[in-house]
Amino acid sequence: xxxxxxxxxxxxxxxxxxxxxxxxxxxxxxxxxxxxxxxxxxxxxxxxxxxxxxxxxxxxxxxxxxxxxxxxxxxxxxxxxxxxxxxxxxxxxxxxxxxxxxxxxxxxxxxxxx
Amino acid sequence: xxxxxxxxxxxxxxxxxxxxxxxxxxxxxxxxxxxxxxxxxxxxxxxxxxxxxxxxxxxxxxxxxxxxxxxxxxxxxxxxxxxxxxxxxxxxxxxxxxxxxxxxxxxxxxxx
Numbered sequence: 739x740x741x742x743x744x745x746x747x748x749x750x751x752x753x754x755x756x757x758x759x760x761x762x763x764x765x766x767x768x769x770x771x772x773x774x775x776x777x778x779x780x781x782x783x784x785x786x787x788x789x790x791x792x793x794x795x796x797x798x799x800x801x802x803x804x805x806x807x808x809x810x811x812x813x814x815x816x817x818x819x820x821x822x823x824x825x826x827x828x829x830x831x832x833x834x835x836x837x838x839x840x841x842x843x844x845x846x847x848x849x850x851x852x
Numbered sequence: 853x854x855x856x857x858x859x860x861x862x863x864x865x866x867x868x869x870x871x872x873x874x875x876x877x878x879x880x881x882x883x884x885x886x887x888x889x890x891x892x893x894x895x896x897x898x899x900x901x902x903x904x905x906x907x908x909x910x911x912x913x914x915x916x917x918x919x920x921x922x923x924x925x926x927x928x929x930x931x932x933x934x935x936x937x938x939x940x941x942x943x944x945x946x947x948x949x950x951x952x953x954x955x956x957x958x959x960x961x962x963x964x
Contacts, residue, residue: 742895771951780856781896781941781954794949829896833950840886840898841952 740764742844744830750850751820759815759847763832770813771833771841772805776826784828787813820851854878856944858955865932866963872928873958875942879923884945886952887916887927891938899927899940932962 743762751757763770772784783797787807798804802821807813817824827848831841857876865871877885884903888896900909905920913930929936939959943952 769950773952773954780956781943781952783951783953786949786951788950794951796949797951840901842898843888843895845895 742830742832742842744828744844744847746847747845748848748850750852753822753851754819756816756818757820757849759817759828759849761813761815761830761832761844763811763813763830764842765811767832767834767842768810769833769839769841770807771831772813772815773829773831774826775829776823779826781829784815817849820849822851825849825851854944854946854953856942856953856955858940858942858958860958861956862959862961864961864963867932867934869932869962870928870930871932871960872926873940873960875925875927875955877923877925877942877944877953877955878946879921881946881948882920882923882944883947885918885920885925886943886945887925888941888943889938890941890957896941927958929960932960934962934964936960937962 745760768789770787773781785805786794802818805815827846829846830844833839833841887899890896902918907918916927918925939957941957943954
């Protein structure tokens, strides 16, 4: 079956512009996660959605970052007024639900802020 | 801030060598320890999810052990092959939430 998909695969934007990154999780997966990997850094948690519960936003680095998940499926991560330090690979993952489940990752979006 | 450390950062081995890497993580609030393999230009691929102290999991030539009391896990690769070249990530899942805290990874390069 289809895995997690993300779009775009690459995005180059100018400093100060807003960007939207999209994630399509595996069908039926109730949990969705956003992570990012900045240059030279490890994977860093950003935000977590589980079913209809309020998202866990504890990893968002600033109020310029927001995410939503419509209809319990597709998620959009929005970065407003992008800065150069936002340049990173943004990864989305989904899993079957709460508890001990593997997270399945998408291919990522490479964001470059010039 | 949770501290998840992996060592070594990178490793070069010859084809056929066996190798192992270490992941250390907090011994409190443990829920699960995940291992992923991440090849360049691909998605991270789940290898193991480990939950019980003393657990040992195996997939082909790759195996992993878990010690939750002292907070470490080892990943072993027997008879490394060039296709094993990748970054191996461990991730700690606490009982306070399902997000993963990743280590910095071990980059393995296997020379033919």
